[in-house]
Amino acid sequence: MLKTGIYVDAENIRLCGGYGMRYDVLVELAGAGKSVLLRANSYLAEDRARTKEDAEYRQKLYRYHDVLRQCGFRVIKKYVKHFVDDEGILTTKANADMDLAIDALHQARNLDRVILLTGDGDFIRLVLALQNMGCRVEVIGFKYVSSELKEAADSYLSGFLIPGLLPIQAPPGENRQRGIAINYNPDRGFGFMRYYRLRPEGLIPESVFFHCSKAADVNDALFLDTTQIFEFTIVKNPDNNSRTEAWDIRVLDA
Incomplete structure (x- = not known):
């Protein structure tokens, strides 16, 4: 069994498209596949001054922390600091990078695999250090992810592609998915959408046929960009022997 640890740079994730992450x-x-979760840490910011003065903020924040703990996460708080910079502008800062890095390095002695949720390129040296200790490092991010961080990791996957991590708003009964276009033929206007299912054995990639006529305001250049994420509905086309296809294709608005 792979001994796994999760480390979440929660403020980076929140500000970079992952607000509401499950x-x-x-x-x-x-815990999927041949893996067991040993450590789960989330590093969050708390404004103590606002916590004392704003009851609604305090209630929402602590309820959020309780949800994380119920999921098995240890909540590590970094308190917001307020200071005036050289230009007289009030600035706030709550950076937990050092806490996350130190914890991960110490705890990695007992881990085989680290899942790091961040897009911050400052963690590249941490990734390399963990790999040198023998750990496999998998990075999950949303928007504004450092390209160097993606390259340093053993694997990178957009959080938008992990089923249920950010729930999709869709009418009841509609099979709405997120994926990327692969094997797109611009001359014939068709290709396949690659998406994932989360099963007990792990993330399972699947693909479904699509035609560009089923897209709203999407051009060939976007379908040829394998980093572009789309939302689409999987249907059985009654005019094509009930073949499964992707319809109502839209660029992810994130």
Whole structure:
């Protein structure tokens, strides 16, 4: 069994497209296949001054922390600091990078696999250090992810592609998915959408046929970009022997 640890740079994830992320799905992902979750840490910011003065903020924040703990995460708080810079502008800062890096390095002695949720390129040296200790490092991010961080990791996967990690708003009964276009033929206007299912054995890639006529305001250049994420509905086409296809294709608005 692979001994796995999850480390979440929560403020980076929140500000870079991952607001509302489901921590229970992270736990399911980490425990899938031949893996067991040993450590789960989330590093968050708290404004103590606002906590004391704003009851609504305090209630929402602590309820959020309780949800994380119920999912099995240890909550590590970094308190917001307020200071005036050289230009007289009030600035706030709450950076937990050092805490995350130190914890990961110490705890990695008992781990085989680290799942790091961040897009911050400052963690490249941590990734390399963990790899040198024998750990496999998998990075999950949303928007504004450092290209160097992606390259340093053993694998990178957009959090938008992990089923349920950020729930998709769709009418009841509609099979709405997120994926990327692969094997697109611009001359004939068709290709396949690659998406994932989260099963007990792990993330399972699947693909479904699509034609560009089923897309709203999407051009060939976007279909040829394998980093571009789409949302689409999987249907059985009654005019094509009920073949499964991707319809109502839209660029992810994230």
